[in-house]
Amino acid sequence: MLSSLRLLASLVCLLPLGLIAAEEDDLPDGNGKETFVQMCANCHALKRVVKIRYPKKFWESVVDDMVSRGAEGTEEEAAVVISYLSRNFGKPLNINQATAKQIQAGLSFSPAHSELIVRYRTEHGDFKSFEDLQKIEGLSAKLLDEQKNNIKF
Ligand code: HEC
Structure with missing residues:
Protein backbone atom coordinates (compact mmCIF):
# COMPACT_ATOMS: atom_id res chain seq x y z
CA MET A 1 0.00 0.00 0.00
CA GLY A 90 9.27 37.03 -34.49
CA LYS A 91 6.76 38.66 -36.77
CA PRO A 92 7.63 38.53 -40.47
CA LEU A 93 8.07 41.84 -42.28
CA ASN A 94 8.42 42.51 -46.00
CA ILE A 95 11.70 44.40 -46.19
CA ASN A 96 10.91 45.76 -49.65
CA GLN A 97 7.62 47.33 -48.64
CA ALA A 98 8.33 48.51 -45.10
CA THR A 99 9.02 52.14 -44.21
CA ALA A 100 11.95 52.99 -41.94
CA LYS A 101 9.51 53.34 -39.04
CA GLN A 102 8.05 49.90 -39.70
CA ILE A 103 11.52 48.38 -39.88
CA GLN A 104 12.37 49.98 -36.57
CA ALA A 105 9.15 48.78 -34.91
CA GLY A 106 9.10 45.35 -36.50
CA LEU A 107 12.74 44.29 -36.46
CA SER A 108 14.18 46.53 -33.72
CA PHE A 109 16.85 48.19 -35.85
CA SER A 110 17.78 51.63 -34.57
CA PRO A 111 16.18 54.63 -36.34
CA ALA A 112 19.47 55.38 -38.10
CA HIS A 113 19.97 51.80 -39.26
CA SER A 114 16.36 51.55 -40.42
CA GLU A 115 16.95 54.66 -42.55
CA LEU A 116 20.13 53.08 -43.87
CA ILE A 117 18.16 50.04 -45.07
CA VAL A 118 15.57 52.19 -46.83
CA ARG A 119 18.25 54.38 -48.41
CA TYR A 120 20.11 51.32 -49.73
CA ARG A 121 16.85 49.97 -51.16
CA THR A 122 16.10 53.28 -52.86
CA GLU A 123 19.56 53.37 -54.41
CA HIS A 124 19.93 49.70 -55.37
CA GLY A 125 16.37 48.49 -55.91
CA ASP A 126 14.49 45.79 -54.02
CA PHE A 127 16.41 43.34 -51.85
CA LYS A 128 16.33 39.88 -53.37
CA SER A 129 17.93 37.87 -50.62
CA PHE A 130 19.35 38.05 -47.13
CA GLU A 131 22.83 38.40 -48.64
CA ASP A 132 21.78 41.74 -50.17
CA LEU A 133 21.11 43.07 -46.68
CA GLN A 134 24.50 41.87 -45.49
CA LYS A 135 26.09 44.22 -48.02
CA ILE A 136 24.84 47.30 -46.17
CA GLU A 137 27.75 48.77 -44.28
CA GLY A 138 27.22 49.60 -40.62
CA LEU A 139 24.26 47.32 -39.88
CA SER A 140 24.59 45.17 -36.78
CA ALA A 141 25.43 41.68 -38.04
CA LYS A 142 24.18 40.22 -34.78
CA LEU A 143 20.75 41.85 -35.03
CA LEU A 144 20.54 41.04 -38.73
CA ASP A 145 21.21 37.38 -37.97
CA GLU A 146 18.69 37.35 -35.12
CA GLN A 147 15.99 38.80 -37.40
CA LYS A 148 16.86 36.61 -40.39
CA ASN A 149 13.72 34.42 -40.13
CA ASN A 150 11.52 37.49 -39.93
CA ILE A 151 12.72 39.25 -43.06
CA LYS A 152 10.62 38.52 -46.14
CA PHE A 153 11.25 39.67 -49.70
C1 HEC B 1 6.23 32.96 -12.01
C2 HEC B 1 5.31 32.44 -12.98
C3 HEC B 1 5.57 32.72 -14.44
C4 HEC B 1 6.73 32.48 -15.15
C5 HEC B 1 8.01 31.83 -14.67
C6 HEC B 1 6.47 32.93 -16.50
N1 HEC B 1 5.19 33.39 -16.61
FE1 HEC B 1 4.24 33.98 -18.34
N2 HEC B 1 2.51 34.22 -17.32
C7 HEC B 1 2.36 34.13 -15.94
C8 HEC B 1 1.04 34.57 -15.57
C9 HEC B 1 0.49 34.62 -14.14
C10 HEC B 1 0.38 34.90 -16.77
C11 HEC B 1 -0.98 35.52 -17.00
C12 HEC B 1 -2.06 34.84 -16.35
C13 HEC B 1 -2.62 33.76 -17.16
O1 HEC B 1 -3.32 34.10 -18.12
O2 HEC B 1 -2.38 32.60 -16.84
C14 HEC B 1 1.32 34.66 -17.86
C15 HEC B 1 1.04 34.83 -19.19
C16 HEC B 1 1.97 34.79 -20.22
C17 HEC B 1 1.69 35.10 -21.62
C18 HEC B 1 0.33 35.41 -22.20
C19 HEC B 1 -0.27 34.08 -22.58
C20 HEC B 1 -1.69 34.14 -23.01
O3 HEC B 1 -2.25 33.05 -23.21
O4 HEC B 1 -2.26 35.21 -23.13
C21 HEC B 1 2.87 35.02 -22.28
C22 HEC B 1 3.10 35.25 -23.78
C23 HEC B 1 3.89 34.65 -21.30
N3 HEC B 1 3.29 34.52 -20.07
C24 HEC B 1 5.24 34.50 -21.59
C25 HEC B 1 6.20 34.10 -20.66
C26 HEC B 1 7.62 34.04 -20.94
C27 HEC B 1 8.28 34.40 -22.26
C28 HEC B 1 8.23 33.60 -19.79
C29 HEC B 1 9.71 33.44 -19.54
C30 HEC B 1 10.50 34.65 -19.61
C31 HEC B 1 7.19 33.41 -18.79
N4 HEC B 1 5.98 33.74 -19.35
C32 HEC B 1 7.42 32.92 -17.51
C33 HEC B 1 3.32 33.68 -15.05
C34 HEC B 1 4.61 33.29 -15.37
Whole structure:
Protein backbone atom coordinates (compact mmCIF):
# COMPACT_ATOMS: atom_id res chain seq x y z
CA MET A 1 0.00 0.00 0.00
CA LEU A 2 2.69 2.40 1.08
CA SER A 3 4.88 1.60 -1.89
CA SER A 4 2.07 2.09 -4.38
CA LEU A 5 1.34 5.43 -2.76
CA ARG A 6 4.96 6.35 -3.11
CA LEU A 7 4.91 5.26 -6.73
CA LEU A 8 1.83 7.37 -7.32
CA ALA A 9 3.45 10.37 -5.66
CA SER A 10 6.57 10.08 -7.74
CA LEU A 11 4.53 9.67 -10.91
CA VAL A 12 2.60 12.81 -10.10
CA CYS A 13 5.88 14.62 -9.49
CA LEU A 14 7.40 13.39 -12.72
CA LEU A 15 4.37 14.22 -14.81
CA PRO A 16 5.11 17.94 -15.24
CA LEU A 17 8.73 17.15 -16.11
CA GLY A 18 7.54 14.74 -18.79
CA LEU A 19 5.19 17.35 -20.19
CA ILE A 20 7.96 19.95 -20.31
CA ALA A 21 10.28 17.47 -22.04
CA ALA A 22 7.61 16.73 -24.65
CA GLU A 23 7.03 20.43 -25.22
CA GLU A 24 10.74 21.04 -25.53
CA ASP A 25 10.94 18.63 -28.46
CA ASP A 26 8.49 20.80 -30.39
CA LEU A 27 10.57 23.95 -29.97
CA PRO A 28 13.11 25.04 -32.57
CA ASP A 29 16.69 24.27 -31.53
CA GLY A 30 19.34 26.90 -31.21
CA ASN A 31 20.98 29.33 -28.89
CA GLY A 32 18.71 30.25 -25.97
CA LYS A 33 16.34 27.29 -26.07
CA GLU A 34 17.53 25.87 -22.75
CA THR A 35 17.38 29.26 -21.06
CA PHE A 36 13.85 29.78 -22.40
CA VAL A 37 12.71 26.42 -21.01
CA GLN A 38 14.44 27.06 -17.70
CA MET A 39 13.04 30.56 -17.27
CA CYS A 40 9.57 30.20 -18.73
CA ALA A 41 8.25 26.67 -18.20
CA ASN A 42 7.42 26.84 -14.50
CA CYS A 43 4.05 28.55 -14.46
CA HIS A 44 2.37 27.79 -17.77
CA ALA A 45 2.73 25.70 -20.89
CA LEU A 46 5.44 26.90 -23.27
CA LYS A 47 2.99 26.22 -26.09
CA ARG A 48 0.92 29.08 -24.75
CA VAL A 49 3.89 31.41 -24.99
CA VAL A 50 4.76 30.66 -28.60
CA LYS A 51 1.35 30.39 -30.20
CA ILE A 52 1.66 33.77 -31.96
CA ARG A 53 4.60 35.48 -33.66
CA TYR A 54 5.43 38.91 -32.29
CA PRO A 55 8.00 41.63 -33.02
CA LYS A 56 11.01 41.79 -30.72
CA LYS A 57 9.68 44.88 -28.93
CA PHE A 58 6.69 42.87 -27.80
CA TRP A 59 8.85 39.97 -26.56
CA GLU A 60 10.89 42.47 -24.56
CA SER A 61 7.81 43.73 -22.78
CA VAL A 62 6.45 40.19 -22.22
CA VAL A 63 9.68 39.02 -20.60
CA ASP A 64 9.77 42.18 -18.47
CA ASP A 65 6.21 41.51 -17.39
CA MET A 66 6.98 37.87 -16.57
CA VAL A 67 9.97 38.85 -14.47
CA SER A 68 7.67 41.13 -12.47
CA ARG A 69 5.33 38.14 -12.05
CA GLY A 70 8.15 36.02 -10.68
CA ALA A 71 10.04 34.49 -13.61
CA GLU A 72 13.59 33.97 -12.39
CA GLY A 73 16.73 34.79 -14.34
CA THR A 74 19.54 37.29 -14.65
CA GLU A 75 19.32 40.23 -17.04
CA GLU A 76 21.61 38.34 -19.38
CA GLU A 77 19.36 35.29 -19.33
CA ALA A 78 16.34 37.48 -20.03
CA ALA A 79 18.16 38.97 -23.03
CA VAL A 80 18.97 35.45 -24.29
CA VAL A 81 15.29 34.45 -23.98
CA ILE A 82 14.16 37.61 -25.82
CA SER A 83 16.64 36.87 -28.57
CA TYR A 84 15.53 33.22 -28.85
CA LEU A 85 11.86 34.25 -29.05
CA SER A 86 12.60 37.04 -31.55
CA ARG A 87 14.62 34.73 -33.77
CA ASN A 88 12.11 31.90 -33.82
CA PHE A 89 8.78 33.55 -33.10
CA GLY A 90 9.27 37.03 -34.49
CA LYS A 91 6.76 38.66 -36.77
CA PRO A 92 7.63 38.53 -40.47
CA LEU A 93 8.07 41.84 -42.28
CA ASN A 94 8.42 42.51 -46.00
CA ILE A 95 11.70 44.40 -46.19
CA ASN A 96 10.91 45.76 -49.65
CA GLN A 97 7.62 47.33 -48.64
CA ALA A 98 8.33 48.51 -45.10
CA THR A 99 9.02 52.14 -44.21
CA ALA A 100 11.95 52.99 -41.94
CA LYS A 101 9.51 53.34 -39.04
CA GLN A 102 8.05 49.90 -39.70
CA ILE A 103 11.52 48.38 -39.88
CA GLN A 104 12.37 49.98 -36.57
CA ALA A 105 9.15 48.78 -34.91
CA GLY A 106 9.10 45.35 -36.50
CA LEU A 107 12.74 44.29 -36.46
CA SER A 108 14.18 46.53 -33.72
CA PHE A 109 16.85 48.19 -35.85
CA SER A 110 17.78 51.63 -34.57
CA PRO A 111 16.18 54.63 -36.34
CA ALA A 112 19.47 55.38 -38.10
CA HIS A 113 19.97 51.80 -39.26
CA SER A 114 16.36 51.55 -40.42
CA GLU A 115 16.95 54.66 -42.55
CA LEU A 116 20.13 53.08 -43.87
CA ILE A 117 18.16 50.04 -45.07
CA VAL A 118 15.57 52.19 -46.83
CA ARG A 119 18.25 54.38 -48.41
CA TYR A 120 20.11 51.32 -49.73
CA ARG A 121 16.85 49.97 -51.16
CA THR A 122 16.10 53.28 -52.86
CA GLU A 123 19.56 53.37 -54.41
CA HIS A 124 19.93 49.70 -55.37
CA GLY A 125 16.37 48.49 -55.91
CA ASP A 126 14.49 45.79 -54.02
CA PHE A 127 16.41 43.34 -51.85
CA LYS A 128 16.33 39.88 -53.37
CA SER A 129 17.93 37.87 -50.62
CA PHE A 130 19.35 38.05 -47.13
CA GLU A 131 22.83 38.40 -48.64
CA ASP A 132 21.78 41.74 -50.17
CA LEU A 133 21.11 43.07 -46.68
CA GLN A 134 24.50 41.87 -45.49
CA LYS A 135 26.09 44.22 -48.02
CA ILE A 136 24.84 47.30 -46.17
CA GLU A 137 27.75 48.77 -44.28
CA GLY A 138 27.22 49.60 -40.62
CA LEU A 139 24.26 47.32 -39.88
CA SER A 140 24.59 45.17 -36.78
CA ALA A 141 25.43 41.68 -38.04
CA LYS A 142 24.18 40.22 -34.78
CA LEU A 143 20.75 41.85 -35.03
CA LEU A 144 20.54 41.04 -38.73
CA ASP A 145 21.21 37.38 -37.97
CA GLU A 146 18.69 37.35 -35.12
CA GLN A 147 15.99 38.80 -37.40
CA LYS A 148 16.86 36.61 -40.39
CA ASN A 149 13.72 34.42 -40.13
CA ASN A 150 11.52 37.49 -39.93
CA ILE A 151 12.72 39.25 -43.06
CA LYS A 152 10.62 38.52 -46.14
CA PHE A 153 11.25 39.67 -49.70
C1 HEC B 1 6.23 32.96 -12.01
C2 HEC B 1 5.31 32.44 -12.98
C3 HEC B 1 5.57 32.72 -14.44
C4 HEC B 1 6.73 32.48 -15.15
C5 HEC B 1 8.01 31.83 -14.67
C6 HEC B 1 6.47 32.93 -16.50
N1 HEC B 1 5.19 33.39 -16.61
FE1 HEC B 1 4.24 33.98 -18.34
N2 HEC B 1 2.51 34.22 -17.32
C7 HEC B 1 2.36 34.13 -15.94
C8 HEC B 1 1.04 34.57 -15.57
C9 HEC B 1 0.49 34.62 -14.14
C10 HEC B 1 0.38 34.90 -16.77
C11 HEC B 1 -0.98 35.52 -17.00
C12 HEC B 1 -2.06 34.84 -16.35
C13 HEC B 1 -2.62 33.76 -17.16
O1 HEC B 1 -3.32 34.10 -18.12
O2 HEC B 1 -2.38 32.60 -16.84
C14 HEC B 1 1.32 34.66 -17.86
C15 HEC B 1 1.04 34.83 -19.19
C16 HEC B 1 1.97 34.79 -20.22
C17 HEC B 1 1.69 35.10 -21.62
C18 HEC B 1 0.33 35.41 -22.20
C19 HEC B 1 -0.27 34.08 -22.58
C20 HEC B 1 -1.69 34.14 -23.01
O3 HEC B 1 -2.25 33.05 -23.21
O4 HEC B 1 -2.26 35.21 -23.13
C21 HEC B 1 2.87 35.02 -22.28
C22 HEC B 1 3.10 35.25 -23.78
C23 HEC B 1 3.89 34.65 -21.30
N3 HEC B 1 3.29 34.52 -20.07
C24 HEC B 1 5.24 34.50 -21.59
C25 HEC B 1 6.20 34.10 -20.66
C26 HEC B 1 7.62 34.04 -20.94
C27 HEC B 1 8.28 34.40 -22.26
C28 HEC B 1 8.23 33.60 -19.79
C29 HEC B 1 9.71 33.44 -19.54
C30 HEC B 1 10.50 34.65 -19.61
C31 HEC B 1 7.19 33.41 -18.79
N4 HEC B 1 5.98 33.74 -19.35
C32 HEC B 1 7.42 32.92 -17.51
C33 HEC B 1 3.32 33.68 -15.05
C34 HEC B 1 4.61 33.29 -15.37
